[in-house]
Amino acid sequence: xxxxxxxxxxxxxxxxxxxxxxxxxxxxxxxxxxxxxxxxxxxxxxxxxxxxxxxxxxxxxxxxxxxxxxxxxxxxxxxxxxxxxxxxxxxxxxxxxxxxxxxxxxxxxxxxxxxxxxxxxxxxxxxxxxxxxxxxxxxxxxxxxxxxxxxxxxxxxxxxxxxxxxxxxxxxxxxxxxxxxxxxxxxxxxxxxxxxxxxxxxxxxxxxxxxxxxxxxxxxxxxxxxxxxxxxxxxxxxxxxxxxxxxxxxxxxxxxxxxxxxxxxxxxxxxxxxxxxxxxxxxxxxxxxxxxxxxxxxxxxxxxxxxxxxxxxxxxxxxxxxxxxxxxxxxxxxxxxxxxxxxxxxxxxxxxxxxxxxxxxxxxxxxxxxxxxxxxxxxxxxxxxxxxxxxxxxxxxxxxxxxxxxxxxxxxxxxxxxxxxxxxxxxxxxxxxxxxxxxxxxxxxxxxxxxxxxxxxxx
Amino acid sequence: xxxxxxxxxxxxxxxxxxxxxxxxxxxxxxxxxxxxxxxxxxxxxxxxxxxxxxxxxxxxxxxxxxxxxxxxxxxxxxxxxxxxxxxxxxxxxxxxxxxxxxxxxxxxxxxxxxxxxxxxxxxxxxxxxxxxxxxxxxxxxxxxxxxxxxxxxxxxxxxxxxxxxxxxxxxxxxxxxxxxxxxxxxxxxxxxxxxxxxxxxxxxxxxxxxxxxxxxxxxxxxxxxxxxxxxxxxxxxxxxxxxxxxx
Numbered sequence: 001x002x003x004x005x006x007x008x009x010x011x012x013x014x015x016x017x018x019x020x021x022x023x024x025x026x027x028x029x030x031x032x033x034x035x036x037x038x039x040x041x042x043x044x045x046x047x048x049x050x051x052x053x054x055x056x057x058x059x060x061x062x063x064x065x066x067x068x069x070x071x072x073x074x075x076x077x078x079x080x081x082x083x084x085x086x087x088x089x090x091x092x093x094x095x096x097x098x099x100x101x102x103x104x105x106x107x108x109x110x111x112x113x114x115x116x117x118x119x120x121x122x123x124x125x126x127x128x129x130x131x132x133x134x135x136x137x138x139x140x141x142x143x144x145x146x147x148x149x150x151x152x153x154x155x156x157x158x159x160x161x162x163x164x165x166x167x168x169x170x171x172x173x174x175x176x177x178x179x180x181x182x183x184x185x186x187x188x189x190x191x192x193x194x195x196x197x198x199x200x201x202x203x204x205x206x207x208x209x210x211x212x213x214x215x216x217x218x219x220x221x222x223x224x225x226x227x228x229x230x231x232x233x234x235x236x237x238x239x240x241x242x243x244x245x246x247x248x249x250x251x252x253x254x255x256x257x258x259x260x261x262x263x264x265x266x267x268x269x270x271x272x273x274x275x276x277x278x279x280x281x282x283x284x285x286x287x288x289x290x291x292x293x294x295x296x297x298x299x300x301x302x303x304x305x306x307x308x309x310x311x312x313x314x315x316x317x318x319x320x321x322x323x324x325x326x327x328x329x330x331x332x333x334x335x336x337x338x339x340x341x342x343x344x345x346x347x348x349x350x351x352x353x354x355x356x357x358x359x360x361x362x363x364x365x366x367x368x369x370x371x372x373x374x375x376x377x378x379x380x381x382x383x384x385x386x387x388x389x390x391x392x393x394x395x396x397x398x399x400x401x402x403x404x405x406x407x408x409x410x411x412x413x414x415x416x417x418x419x420x421x422x423x424x425x426x427x428x429x430x431x432x433x434x435x436x437x438x439x440x441x442x443x444x445x446x447x448x449x450x451x452x453x454x455x456x457x458x459x
Numbered sequence: 460x461x462x463x464x465x466x467x468x469x470x471x472x473x474x475x476x477x478x479x480x481x482x483x484x485x486x487x488x489x490x491x492x493x494x495x496x497x498x499x500x501x502x503x504x505x506x507x508x509x510x511x512x513x514x515x516x517x518x519x520x521x522x523x524x525x526x527x528x529x530x531x532x533x534x535x536x537x538x539x540x541x542x543x544x545x546x547x548x549x550x551x552x553x554x555x556x557x558x559x560x561x562x563x564x565x566x567x568x569x570x571x572x573x574x575x576x577x578x579x580x581x582x583x584x585x586x587x588x589x590x591x592x593x594x595x596x597x598x599x600x601x602x603x604x605x606x607x608x609x610x611x612x613x614x615x616x617x618x619x620x621x622x623x624x625x626x627x628x629x630x631x632x633x634x635x636x637x638x639x640x641x642x643x644x645x646x647x648x649x650x651x652x653x654x655x656x657x658x659x660x661x662x663x664x665x666x667x668x669x670x671x672x673x674x675x676x677x678x679x680x681x682x683x684x685x686x687x688x689x690x691x692x693x694x695x696x697x698x699x700x701x702x703x704x705x706x
Contacts, residue, residue, distance in 0.1 A: 034667055096667070097632035097650050150630060150652060150665030151513065173514045174630050180511040211669030212493065214500045254670065255508035277490050436634035436648075 034096040034211070035147045042371060042429040043068045043439060044078070044120060045378055047398055048092040048103045049422040050385055056420030057082050060089040062103065062114055062123055063421055064430075065414060067378070067400060071441055075400070075412035077419060079122050083112050088228070088385055091426045093145030095152060095174040098434055100126060102152055103426075104142035106384075107228060109133050111142050111154070113176055120430045120437065127176050133160050135178040136170040140224055146207045150174055155207050158223035165203035165223040165245055171256070184218065184249065185258045193249065196305070197263030203245030208271040208282055209253050215303065216253040217295055219268040219284050220245020231387040244288060248295060250303045262305035264293055271295075272325040272332070274350075279329050281350055287321065290314035292334070292345070292353050309353040311343065312336055321383060322367045326374045333368050337383055340365040342408065359408050363393040369427040370403070377401045377408065381416075382423035396423045492553040492668045494561040502674040505681035513662040516542075516654065517628030520621060521584065521614040524597035531582075531625065532660075534612060538580040539683055540656040541565065541676060544631045546587035547599055548644040553668050554651050559583065559603055561653070564673040566609035579680055581611040586626055586633050587645050588616045629654065657683055 045067050051059040059082035066073040087105020094101050099117040104110070111129040118124065129135075132142055132154075141157030152174060156167040166186060171179040185193040186202035193200070203220030210216075221227070222244045226234055234240045244267040250260040266289030273282035281296035292309040311334055312318040318336035325332050330348040335341070342365065344357040361379045370377040379399045381388075388394050396416035401408040416424045432439050493499065518532030534540070543562060549555035562581050569576045583600070585591035591599075593615055600613035616622040626633055633649040653671055655664040664679055 034669075097630065099630075099632060149667035149670065150654075171511070175514075177514040179513055180509070212499060252503065252508075254675065255503045257508065434634075436637070 034149055034209075035094055035098060038372075038429060038431040038434060040431075040433070041068055041070075042376075042431055043071070044430040045369070045398070046092070046101060046114075046116070046123065046428045046430060047380060047424050048089050048426045048428075049416065049424055050089045050382060051082070051086045052385075052396075052417075052422045053086075055417065055422060059083060059085055059422075060087050060105065061422065062101070062112075063398075063416075063424070064121060064123060065398060066121075067376075068439070069411075071439070075414075077414060077421070080421065081114070081123055081125065083110075083125065083128075086385075089425055090384070091143055091145060092428055093152070094147060094428060096147040096149060097174070100174060101428060102145040102154070104145065104154070106141045106143065106157060106224075109140055109142060111145075111176075116430055117435045120432050120435065121440070129172075129176050132170065136168065136181045139168045139170050139181060141167070141227070142170070143204075143221075144206050146209070148209075151179060153207055155204050155218065157204060157221055157227065158225075163224040165201065165220065165226075165243060167202065167204040167223075169204065169207060169218065169256075180256070182251075182256045184220075185261060190261075191258050193258035193261050195261045197261070199246045199263050200261050201245055201247050203247060205245065205267075205269055206271045206284075208273045210273050210280065210282065211253060212277070213280055213297065214253045215297075216251040216256075217271050217273070217282050217284075218249045218251065219264070219271050220247050221267050221269060221287075227384055228386060231384075248284060248293070248305060250295065260303055262295065264305060265289055266291070268293060269321065270323045272323055274325065274329040275327050276329050279350075283323060283325060283332055283347070283350070285311060285320040285323055285334060287319055288317065290318055290320055290336075292332070294350050296350070306351070308351050309345070311355075312339070312341075321365070324368045324370050324377075326370070327372050328374075331374070333370065333377065335361075335365045335368055335379070337364055337366055342368065342377075342379065357407065361399060361408075362397055363395045364389045367426050369429065371429075374405075375403060377403050378427050380424035380427060382425045385423065388423060396421075398424050398427070490553075492557050492671065494557050494564075494668075494671045494673070495552075498672050498674050502672070502678045505678045506685040508682065510655070510663040510679060510682055510686075512657075513665065516540075516656045516660045516662050517625065519625035519628065521616050521625065522593050524593050524600060524613050526593040529614065531584075531614070534580065534582060535656055535660045536658055538578055538610065539658060539680055540580045540582060541653060541680075542582040542584065542629075542656060543653040544584050544586050544626065544629070544633075544649075546585055546645065546647055547591045547595060548587070549647070554649070557668065557671060558651060558653055561671050561673055561676065562611070563603050563605075563607075565676055566604065566607040566611055568673055568677055569609045570607055575677075575680070575684075576609060578684060579610070581609060583611070583613050584622075584625070585613075585615040586622050586631070586649070587647065588618055588622060590644060591615045655679055655683070658687070 045065045047063040061082040064079035066078045088107035090106045092103035101114040103112045109132045113127040114123040115126040116123045138160040139156035144155040146153045152172045154170045168183040184202040185191045187200045205219040205221035246265045248262045248264045266286035268284040271284045290311045291307045294308045295305045311320045319338045321337045322335045332345040332347045334343045340362045345353040347353045366383045367380045399413040400411045523529045543558045545555035596613040596615045636646040653666040
């Protein structure tokens with residue numbers, strides 16, 4: 001038995017002077033800083049997929065794709081798990097320990113919790129939450145699933161009273177115990193927040209946090225009535241087009257209280273916060289006005305928001321959707337749905353983004369997930385069932401690219417229509433090493449894919 | 460804005476980078492979690508926020524520092540509890556050493572707040588029974604407690620099989636790193652978790668690296684105490700308004 005050679009407190013302090021930080025390596029850069037990270041090559045990508053009428057079993061499903069080039073099944077769908085119906089499958093997110101993947105249905109309000117740690121190649125359904133609306137006090141449309149310490153924050157898009165955009169965040173334990181509902185501030189009830197402009201619409205969409213600044217941010221989209229409406233019909237309805245969010249909110253992360261409401265006209269969607277320890281800012285993009293916005297802490301410690309650049313030609317409404325920041329905070333991928341383009345912006349000066357590259361990925365394009373080193377990027381096609389393009393333009397795919405810093409090279413694709421899977425939406429990475437498991441095709445001694453670690457100290 | 464806390468560990472980190480096949484071998488900055496120093500923001504004032512129930516806190520059979528079997532359940536409920544899982548030879552600066560140091564700082568604060576000392580219990584549980592025997596945990600506790608009179612319990616278990624259901628119940632993910640373990644010690648990959656548990660044995664907050672700081676812990680404890688007092692007053696008011704049989 002090892003004997004004590006030093007006193008404990010001095011020993012702990014000695015560790016401080018000797019220890020190395022685990023290199024900031026992780027999987028996709030859009031995840032919560034609270035979450036366990038993958039070191040090295042991801043093994044699988046989970047694609048939360050909308051069932052399509054007349055295609056395969058027509059059900060929403062979790063599709064698992066092998067993405068490790070050293071695997072004999074590289075590039076293949078290795079597993080599908082259907083959930084027994086269509087729910088308007090949309091976003092998904094891991095718990096902080098990465099043992100479970102939560103995935104939501106915007107229409108049914110069901111939340112499916114998948115066990116991804118027992119066998120990362122064959123997820124199983126651990127639990128279904130089917131009382132989200134009742135438990136939360138009327139929140140509808142579970143959207144983002146964001147890992148906090150031992151808990152999950154679920155953003156809503158709507159409410160059961162009028163199916164409009166007023167909504168809340170709903171907090172759960174990692175295994176699905178309801179904890180609390182946090183309504184977004186409105187003019188009628190600011191909940192202690194201050195308005196920095198003219199809006200306090202109470203809308204919601206995405207959530208991200210900068211724990212080291214005790215800051216949490218939300219954006220705003222539209223309610224059930226709009227997101228379940230045919231896209232063309234909605235565009236032609238002036239009243240419907242008025243019902244989009246125009247705000248982002250800075251919250252106190254620890255107390256979950258809203259503090260400041262920013263005007264951000266045109267439905268700010270995905271939020272991505274910087275990773276580097278001294279970068280106190282987050283990006284978002286507005287869907288309808290096609291702008292990049294920066295929420296940043298100024299020199300006096302006050303949080304501000306500013307439009308810092310256009311995406312394509314805003315007058316043509318390219319409809320920016322998913323975004324992804326690189327781990328060094330120097331690059332921002334912005335996908336535009338209408339023209340199917342992936343656009344790379346140099347954001348090394350976050351106040352002056354410059355587009356340096358673009359490539360058409362498909363007839364329509366929504367989500368991106370990139371590896372921590374930025375060398376691999378994966379894309380999917382679907383936005384919303386009723387908003388996806390019609391006819392031949394309704395391509396449904398998962399495409400795997402490599403990025404050499406100058407251009408994207410296609411490695412492989414999975415045609416979700418040809419494979420009778422459905423419409424491909426959000427992607428999340430998995431790895432055997434997260435759970436101390438060897439890769440099946442490797443000898444156990446060589447298994448060293450990844451390990452659980454938390455990088456939230458750096459954020 | 461306060462300065463961030465970094466350390467430079469050029470030799471070790473360079474070696475690590477080279478071992479991982481990285482090109483550069485430049486000195487690396489090590490970010491120290493807030494718990495090692497001052498918070499970069501003001502901890503929210505006690506009582507200005509809610510700490511909703513997350514879920515029930517679990518019990519389980521464990522060993523105390525004398526090697527006697529204890530029921531974790533019996534240690535919860537009497538006082539507000541801060542509970543952490545560690546292994547003693549953990550060398551991740553922002554892992555177990557952080558947790559132990561933050562609890563040590565809480566214990567030090569209690570010396571200046573004797574009223575609170577009776578209200579709060581600290582529990583440190585090892586998930587490495589192979590090396591963290593009751594004797595080892597006893598010495599670990601003696602050194603960490605130092606001059607404090609804090610009610611700080613140090614627990615371990617008979618075996619990995621005994622601690623596993625406790626870890627599972629707290630959703631404390633622990634994976635042994637087989638490649639890094641040697642004969643003299645184990646190495647684990649794990650998510651740092653510290654739990655705040657109320658007297659009703661409900662988990663009221665869970666802390667990981669970013670929010671594990673004595674100021675936040677103490678303010679959360681004070682928030683729970685204020686809520687308890689409010690609840691007691693409400694119950695007293697209800698009792699005093701209740702019509703008696705004589706009425």
